[in-house]
Amino acid sequence: DVKVTQSSRYLVKRTGEKVFLECVQDMDHENMFWYRQDPGLGLRLIYFSYDVKMKEKGDIPEGYSVSREKKERFSLILESASTNQTSMYLCASSFYAAGVPFFGPGTRLTVL
Amino acid sequence: GDSVTQMEGPVTLSEEAFLTINCTYTATGYPSLFWYVQYPGEGLQLLLKATKADDKGSNKGFEATYRKETTSFHLEKGSVQVSDSAVYFCALSGGYQGAQKLVFGQGTRLTINP
Numbered sequence: 001d002v003k004v005t006q007s008s009r010y011l012v013k014r015t016g017e018k019v020f021l022e023c024v025q026d027m028d029h030e031n032m033f034w035y036r037q038d039p040g041l042g043l044r045l046i047y048f049s050y051d052v053k054m055k056e057k058g059d060i061p062e063g064y065s066v067s068r069e070k071k072e073r074f075s076l077i078l079e080s081a082s083t084n085q086t087s088m089y090l091c092a093s094s095f096y097a098a099g100v101p102f103f104g105p106g107t108r109l110t111v112l
Numbered sequence: 113g114d115s116v117t118q119m120e121g122p123v124t125l126s127e128e129a130f131l132t133i134n135c136t137y138t139a140t141g142y143p144s145l146f147w148y149v150q151y152p153g154e155g156l157q158l159l160l161k162a163t164k165a166d167d168k169g170s171n172k173g174f175e176a177t178y179r180k181e182t183t184s185f186h187l188e189k190g191s192v193q194v195s196d197s198a199v200y201f202c203a204l205s206g207g208y209q210g211a212q213k214l215v216f217g218q219g220t221r222l223t224i225n226p
Contacts, residue, residue, distance in 0.1 A: 004155075033213070042116075042201060042216035043156075058213075090155055100146070101214060103155040 004104035012110045019078040023091030030096035032074035037088040081111045114139040118202050118217035133187040133220050135202035143204040145185040150199045194224045
């Protein structure tokens, strides 16, 4: 079975802190994604990557950056966390071309 | 741009009731359509999918038919169980350089009472 793991299930940070959310997949998938999930808004794409060191902005990239130095790992970075970034963050991965994304369990981030 | 609209929730039903969760979409081209389910405290799991018009996706007693003429992909189940309580998301794919980049609806919370 495909496994997508995220470094933390719950995280509490303070405004202005730099925050790293890590995602690792074990199926050699080319594509990786970061979404945030908010009530009433569904899931919105922040960034995705279709290869090592490649990244593309999604629908809501402001305030975020990403890093993909190895194929299996995709990191989401909040350079200076703000309270409006309190949310559930979901990572996903898929095979190149028509692969259906598999999701990790999510990280619930609270910024105080 | 592409978008997905789901029926407003929450939805509360009794066990063994018939379920319909409406989903309509707006998209250019010919998207693939998906239903994902999120159980409490977990990530999203693919429930079913359909890749072309008139296709029917099915899994665990759930079904949805890709209707191009009405741009819909409604989720149905004939007899729901308490274990079906979850949040359900309709989504479509917006392919970009081969990546299945999904556009999601807002989600519908389903609660089944015994």
